[in-house]
Amino acid sequence: MSAFTAVDVIRAKRDGGVLSDGQIDWVVDAYTRGLVADEQMSALAMAILLRGMSVPEIARWTAAMIASGERLDLSAVDRPTVDKHSTGGVGDKITLPLTPLVAACGGAVPQLSGRGLGHTGGTLDKLESIPGWRASLSNDEFIAQLRDVGAVICAAGAALAPADRKLYALRDVTGTVEAIPLIASSIMSKKIAEGTGALVLDVKVGSGAFMKTVADARELARTMVALGDAHGVRTVALLTDMATPLGLTVGNAVEVAESVQVLAGGGPADVVELTLALAREMLDAAGLPDADPAAALRDGRAMDAWRTMIRAQGGDPDAKLPTANEVEVVRADTDGFVESVDAYAIGVAAWRLGAGRARKEDPVSAAAGVVLHKRPGDPVRVGEPLYELRADDTVRLPAARAEAALAVRVSATAPSASPLVIERIG
Template sequence: MSGFAAVDVIRAKRDGGVLSEAQIDWVVDAYTRGQVADEQMSALAMAILLRGMTGPEIARWTAAMIASGDRLDLSAVNRPTADKHSTGGVGDKITLPLTPLVAACGAAVPQLSGRGLGHTGGTLDKLESIPGWRASLTNDEFIGQLRDVGAVICAAGDRLAPADRKLYALRDVTGTVEAIPLIASSIMSKKIAEGTGALVLDVKVGSGAFMKSVDDARELARTMVDLGTAHGVRTVALLTDMSTPLGRTVGNAVEVTESVEVLAGGGPADVVELTLALAREMLTAAGLPDADPEAALRDGRAMDAWRTMIRAQGGDPDAPAPRANETEQVRAESDGVLSGLDAYRIGIAGWRLGAGRARKEDPVSAAAGVVLHKKPGDPVRAGEVLYELRADDPARIPAAREEAAAAVTISDTWSGGTPLMLERIA
């Protein structure tokens, strides 16, 4: 592909034009190969943020990102495949119980996951708190485990949508992360390239989510569903609330512990509700509408699948969870009802404790995090524990304490919170 200049493509989008298929193919390929410079792609990303893209432009941009690398062939897997993607939140450990649960019901789940950044946690960071567990698998290992176990959670290989890896890092430092066309194409290029037959999207809405408004979340969900459908992937999206953290833990090892509680038939009601809702959507999309995920939690099949999955990647499912060196309990100063628990601030508190990272190369603490003793709607007595702060380094606790304190509202009454399930888009 030749005959184009990056500056002409930038100008076309800057001035509100529609990029041609040939322009899109060329600029994505040339950027991946290093022929378009970072500063030029930065300018184009900003133009896309400000000017937007049409549906056909987004579809072609996504196709070009997929074409930049390999597309996995899962035809050797002898069951229907279904995957889930969450746009990220606080306490969002759903992938951990969901993947083995869906596998226990007869589908295969090729879950390529990422690491946390800022206030949102990363699935790989959580699982790496299990001794021996490894995130990196070769394509052959990935497909073999999918065939033999039915469940795999791992990092995406270098050859899967490499254009996205390069562009994602650039967006992160140029103020263009929020561009819906670029979010949608980033997520969907990886999910389509991994070869899944069905995909369920969990699009979070609220203070702890990337999308703060239902309208923005709906636009992103609709864009991604259309992209998946156009590429032959049965795709559905659920809009779910992220104004309050999911479950009662925010961190790495603490979220693994809570996920295991769910797999054992217990766990917080909101985590169980969302896990089951997504499982039903995945199983239906995979052509298994009669499967009963609730029964698989109850009878131990989901737990068996979890243990097999963890062992297959070198982990010890019986290893004790890492413990933090410092724990501080924060108690209520007055009676009332917990009427607010801001997800974003709790996420920042967890990050300050060491559970998250500011840059991709930063290490994270397996044991750090926040354990919530009260959730919105719970009655509170003066002196009762509201939450625990856990850290390896005691110097991290004061800043986290300040952030968490600002997240909590105790009132005389509570009018009820936002429902967990907001909308379904197919």
């Protein structure tokens, strides 16, 4: 008979206590095996949200989640391994150009990615707009591609941190997604279990992010950096702005197209800036500080790595991407300058158009999304396009139109520029 009970663990945290290593190990393992009920773990998750966790508690919770499944061994890969994780945003297609770029510079990127939910997009959904591309790889395929290509983006296997898979779904329906200890342990348990040697975190801040304030983002970043370092994974975090969507596209196929523009040496300035900033951090963390990612974009090496990576997973890099049946252009009704473009409103509009999902089992449209014609600081005249809404069916346009109606603000004077990278931690 166990020395612990779910009710005792819930009470301890409810009353502001510190959970012991034994309590944490037991409750994570028991929940994974179905011995602790969903309603009991829901109560514990809410207690953690309200009462918080100490650094040692979070470290032990993360270790217990890692121990719930397998840990990949990447020792067969002869390049230094380094991964990147974003906490999620709107128009955040950075993983797509970044992964082959770092591979082109000598690193190996074992990128285990997810799907979109709500207003934030999912990397796997974006890549699945490429005909033939597949997200599911076996462990042997994953390691072989990492060794041979240096870049892989795929779904995490079911055996990797299964406790997180189960708890993540529960948090989503119990109002506990925002608990920083649970966010940190969720992200880091998967990244540590995948076996990477170094990790760079892109912690988003602003209306389109889960962290709305710099203070909350800083706390999350520091927590995750400490977790990575404690498990022998060199970890660095950048706090980056997510008040405005990244780039000019929000959706699936439209973001792939924009990513290819970046790999071809073009693309929006902010996407290029953040891609290069994260690439430099990743290469430095991997022990490749002399590599020049900007040169790899210019000379075509990054594009070559992209094409090889896509082909390795069954995709056709030359195939035509899906396009929307319906396009509605929204135009400016006054002269001036674009003061702001609200990331959250644009993200919700893209979701309404079909680019995202409300539930994990919902399908998504490859072609749907929002394409911006103006960004903050741009001059605009009456009648010029501000953005366009793209959908497979006109039925989706009215709800998206309503969500995006106040997203773009035009004023008489140009706004002052704000930095994309706010802070570095680690």
